[in-house]
Amino acid sequence: MFIQIPRGTYDVLPDQSPVWQKIEETARAVCDLFNYKEIRTPLFESTDLFQRGVGDTTDIVQKEMYNFKDRGDRNLTLRPEGTASVVRSFVEHKLYGLPDQPTKLYYIGPMFRYERPQSGRTRQFTQFGVEALGSADPSIDAEVIALALTFYQRLGLKHLKLVLNSLGDPETRAAHRKALIAHFKPSIGEFCEDCQRRLEKNPLRILDCKKDHDHPLMATAPSIIDYLTDSAAAYFENVKAMLDEMGITYELDPTLVRGLDYYNHTTFEIMGSSKGAISTLAGGGRYNGLVSELGGPETAGVGFALSIERLLLALDVEDISLVGPASLDCYLAAIGGHAEAKVPALLNELRKAGLRADKDYMDRKVKAQFRQADREHAKFVVVIGDDELAHQEASVKKMADGSQETVSFSKLPDYIKSKLTD
RNA sequence: GCGGUUAUGGUGAAGUGGUUAACACACCGGAUUGUGGUUCCGGCAUGCGUGGGUUCGAUCCCCACUAACCGCCCCA
Numbered sequence: 001m002f003i004q005i006p007r008g009t010y011d012v013l014p015d016q017s018p019v020w021q022k023i024e025e026t027a028r029a030v031c032d033l034f035n036y037k038e039i040r041t042p043l044f045e046s047t048d049l050f051q052r053g054v055g056d057t058t059d060i061v062q063k064e065m066y067n068f069k070d071r072g073d074r075n076l077t078l079r080p081e082g083t084a085s086v087v088r089s090f091v092e093h094k095l096y097g098l099p100d101q102p103t104k105l106y107y108i109g110p111m112f113r114y115e116r117p118q119s120g121r122t123r124q125f126t127q128f129g130v131e132a133l134g135s136a137d138p139s140i141d142a143e144v145i146a147l148a149l150t151f152y153q154r155l156g157l158k159h160l161k162l163v164l165n166s167l168g169d170p171e172t173r174a175a176h177r178k179a180l181i182a183h184f185k186p187s188i189g190e191f192c193e194d195c196q197r198r199l200e201k202n203p204l205r206i207l208d209c210k211k212d213h214d215h216p217l218m219a220t221a222p223s224i225i226d227y228l229t230d231s232a233a234a235y236f237e238n239v240k241a242m243l244d245e246m247g248i249t250y251e252l253d254p255t256l257v258r259g260l261d262y263y264n265h266t267t268f269e270i271m272g273s274s275k276g277a278i279s280t281l282a283g284g285g286r287y288n289g290l291v292s293e294l295g296g297p298e299t300a301g302v303g304f305a306l307s308i309e310r311l312l313l314a315l316d317v318e319d320i321s322l323v324g325p326a327s328l329d330c331y332l333a334a335i336g337g338h339a340e341a342k343v344p345a346l347l348n349e350l351r352k353a354g355l356r357a358d359k360d361y362m363d364r365k366v367k368a369q370f371r372q373a374d375r376e377h378a379k380f381v382v383v384i385g386d387d388e389l390a391h392q393e394a395s396v397k398k399m400a401d402g403s404q405e406t407v408s409f410s411k412l413p414d415y416i417k418s419k420l421t422d
Numbered sequence: 423g424c425g426g427u428u429a430u431g432g433u434g435a436a437g438u439g440g441u442u443a444a445c446a447c448a449c450c451g452g453a454u455u456g457u458g459g460u461u462c463c464g465g466c467a468u469g470c471g472u473g474g475g476u477u478c479g480a481u482c483c484c485c486a487c488u489a490a491c492c493g494c495c496c497c498a
Contacts, residue, residue: 004489059496063423081498111498116423118492127498194495259497269498276492283498307498335456366456374458385456399458 008115008123022322023155023308024108027128030151034143036104036130041085043110047075053084053294055261057201064113078112081260082129082305083287084294090133091296102134108308119276120310129284129305133291136300138238141266141286146246148270148282148304155311156320159273160281162248164240165256167264167285168224168232176227177203183221190215207255223254232265239266262287266302272314281314282306329355330396330416331373335366335385343384346394346409353413355420374399380416 005011012020031038047067054060066078079085086105090096095103108128115121130147132140145162152160167173180203184191188199191212198205206212207221228236243250250268258267267285284304291299315322330350334343343359350357358376360369373381383395394412397404398419407415 007489064496113497115496116494117490118494121497125498129498277494278497280498305498310498333457362450365451367454367458368450370458372458378458381457383457387456395457397457402458404457 006123008117010122018323018326019312020308023311024128026154027106027108027151030147030154031106031130033150034104034147036106036132036147039086039089039105039107040109041082041089041107042079043112044076044078045085045088047077049084049088049294050077050080053087053262053290054081058259058261060113060259064115066112066114080113081111082107082109082127083131083260083262083290083301083303086129086131086303087133087291087294087296087301090299091291091294096134096291096297096299102132102140104130104132106130118278120274120278120307120313122309126308127305128308129303131301131303133301134299136288138235138266139242141239141302142242142246142248144284144302144304145243145268146248148284148306149248151306152270152272152281152311155315155322157272157311157314157318159314159318161271162243162250163253163256163269163271164243164250165253165267166225166228166232166236166239167257167267168228168236169264170289172224172228172232173264176222176224179222179227180204180206184217187217204257207257225252225254235265258283258285262290262293264288268304270306272310273317274310274313275317276313278310281310325377327356327377327379328358328373329378329420330357330380330382331369331376331378332357332359332382332384333366333369333373334359335383338386338389339384342389346382346384346412350413350416353417355413355416379420382412382416 028038047065050065051061056062060080065080068076068078070076086107090103090105106129109126110124111127112124114123117123128151130144132144149160149162168176181199184195184199184203184206188196191206195206195212204224207218212218225233240250256267256269258269263285265286265288268283269280270282271279272281273279282304283306284302286300286302288300289298290301291297332343332347332350334340347357347359358378360372364372370381378399381397381399383397385395388394388406391406392410393406393408395404396407396412396415
């Protein structure tokens, strides 16, 4: 009986896993440079955490969560995003009490959302994210953005666009919301059904609508930027000034609204090249207030999350390959039954000496063993047959030029090692 | 949740209502009694997503289901 992989999931097969390893390695290296430390939280949490943290009205909570009850009748959810868990852990372990503030954290791992799969969107996907908790300094906003861009640039991406906005403080949002409703309400009948629903629920989202994008009221809609309080505006100016100083270019987009309720002040997205409909590689922003919402002390926070899957797509579009073909240091070819008995021990010696070595397990003919060695890009092939056994010497062929020498069994590891460094 | 397209070997794919389901790549073997990337020769789907139906007969026609891909919504 053959059982298929669940919808919206995929396997990373051995030919692709080196690429993932390279990406993860790069993420860790960049975080290390920026002095962010890794945090690992569970893949599932109490459902309440996401309802409160992400927001009850969001699509994520309303229709995309993988909920289940365990045998103890607890309501649990496979995490749809990383920030809520990180904040939960921050509060639970009272990390805010440590002398080392702000708390700068990163994570890499799978997230789960029940959605229709398409290009750049799967039900299990992988995020690399960063959270800086405990500082409301605008330089952290800029730092987090710089970290994301540095990561992409290290991987070779060229076509990146940073889009920036500010959602201001709660006061700003309330005033803007009121203005939006007043602006759209008289003519809301001319808008799509979704927008009609959005009017009361979250009028900010109307600005994001693709169907009604060309409606005349869109262009004249009140911009959040005009409603920023003095302090919120000053904060945003600070962030922009720091990005300018860093030489980071950005595009301001007053309609940039993020999908999670917890955002305020700075929000941003990084877009890349994409062959599909989705070009957002990363999204993030500031979320002052989330920590206290989740039971901790009043604490500022800022972070982003990016999708490894979408990064892979962008790398593909830009025709960037992160890893070359793997090669074997040597391949042991056995000829005849006597040799086969001896080969495993020799192989083991080579491996213990730190050489990447392998042999045939498919009862292949000599020719096929060489073909296999070639396929694996083996640098040397060690041939063991009756003659070699008789003299306790192996024939060692250098695949690059076809030259061959005889080397005694005992000197084999050292011989190959020395030749490899030539 | 909605819409479109597709479903043939390990892979890419052609194909027809009727005896043996092209071709290419990959793989294996032989030409080369113990040596790679070229060449030549040979082998490799009792089977055409699953379940029904139409028919003397279906991989090909019809229906349902499932899945994948793409798009909408939304998002990373």
